[in-house]
Amino acid sequence: MDTQATRGEIVIDFDHVEKTFPGHRAVQDLDFSITQGEIVSVVGVTGCGKSTMFNLALGLFPPTTGVVRVQGHDPFTEFDWFRRKVAVVFQDSRLLPWRTALQNVCVGMKFAGIDKAGWETTAREWLDRLGLSGRENAYPHQLSGGQRQRVSLARAFAVDPELILCDESFSALDEITAKSLRAEFVELVRAGGKTGVVITHSIAEALSLGNRVLVMRAPGLLADDVTLPADATPEQTASLRERILAAMDPAGQVTATTGAELLAVRAMSTA
Ligand SMILES: Nc1ncnc2c1ncn2[C@@H]1O[C@H](COP(=O)(O)OP(=O)(O)OP(=O)(O)O)[C@@H](O)[C@H]1O
Ligand SMILES: [Mg+2]
Incomplete structure (x- = not known):
């Protein structure tokens, strides 16, 4: 039976998931769940396994070990069940x-x-x-x-769909366009009672999107799970930025790709 998820029900569940490609472990012991109605951002440095996590949720391939469930179903073996239920938006249209x-x-x-x-x-x-x-x-x-x-x-x-996955969907746009599209996205997800998960390289975007930020670290580990206050003060926001940054890059090693933002955030928080 096609049951529509109700608020608070688990929509995405990763239970100690590992995904290994030949010679490469993309996701390791990934363990989290997302409930109906949440708008969750996923951040993490390039190559840490974010898109692999999405592909597992989309059922494009099975996990090597562990269990992936979307609305209680296996997205890989029950691929047809998910038609209409999950939509994905990529960086390029x-x-x-x-x-x-x-x-x-x-x-x-x-x-x-x-x-x-x-x-x-x-x-x-x-x-x-x-x-x-x-x-x-x-x-x-x-x-x-x-x-x-x-x-x-x-x-x-x-x-x-009940679940919308966005893989850097707002990243290739100028900040003003991205901001209005993000706001419209959040509004449409909320108005439709849907669940949204958005991968982004921008900590600022992650903090402005929804109610929660999952921070990933290579190889495909959950480094932090941050619940965002509804009306964060500038001080709270600054401290959350620093916490996310520290979880993404605990050794302070990243200097490229996401480095520009990481360094900018670091400069802000040490100013
Ligand atoms: N089909 C595949 N075969 C082999 N290795 C893969 C495959 N897909 C991903 N990987 C590897 O798994 C790791 C995680 O890749 P993934 O695309 O999930 O990273 P990401 O966090 O989305 O990175 P980015 O922010 O650059 O998009 C990378 O090292 C990547 O090279
Ligand atoms: Mg990716």
């Missing part, structure tokens, strides 16, 4: 270049097995909610990066 914005949203519903009769109305509604009314017939190359990402979000929400 991954739209079909030969399809219009409207058609791209419809394709998402087609793959989700939704009845064709409702595709166009639903696609128009979501494009409208994401500020793209009037651009339905534009092809991806005729849209800006931010607009393409809006189409990608419309495609995700249009299938009415």
Whole structure:
């Protein structure tokens, strides 16, 4: 039976999960759960296993050891059960270049097995909610990066999933566009009673998104699990930044990729 998760129920459960690729351990003893209605950010330095964790939750491959459950089901062996229930948004919009914005949203519903009769109305509604009314017939190359990402979000929400996974979905956008899209994302997740998990390289983004930050450390370990206060003072925010930074990079070794932000945060907290 297709049971819809109710608030407080566990939606994602990783029970001591390890994922080893030939010659490489990407995730090791990853153990956490996320409950319905949460908006959780995942941070961690490059290569620490964040996308692998998503791919395990999406059922793209099974864990080497341990158990992954999404709404109580095994996403790898019960892949079909998850159609419509989980949507994913990537850093690049991954739209079909030969399809219009409207058609791209419809394709998402087609793959989700939704009845064709409702595709166009639903696609128009979501494009409208994401500020793209009037651009339905534009092809991806005729849209800006931010607009393409809006189409990608419309495609995700249009299938009415219970869980939305975003892998650096706001990272390639300028800060102003990213900020408004993040706020819209949070609003849509909350309004729809959904659960959202967002991988980001930005501690600032992680702190501004939702109610909780999972901090990962290589190889695929949970380094910290931070619950965010509803109305954090600037002092609390600064101290949470420092705590997350310390968990991500306990030896203070990172200088590249995420290094720019880590160093900026460090400079702020020592100023
Ligand atoms: N299919 C695969 N085969 C072999 N190794 C892999 C595979 N997928 C990921 N890895 C390795 O597992 C580790 C974790 O990769 P993953 O993509 O999960 O990192 P990430 O935290 O998402 O990094 P980034 O922030 O750069 O996106 C990396 O060392 C990566 O090279
Ligand atoms: Mg990744």
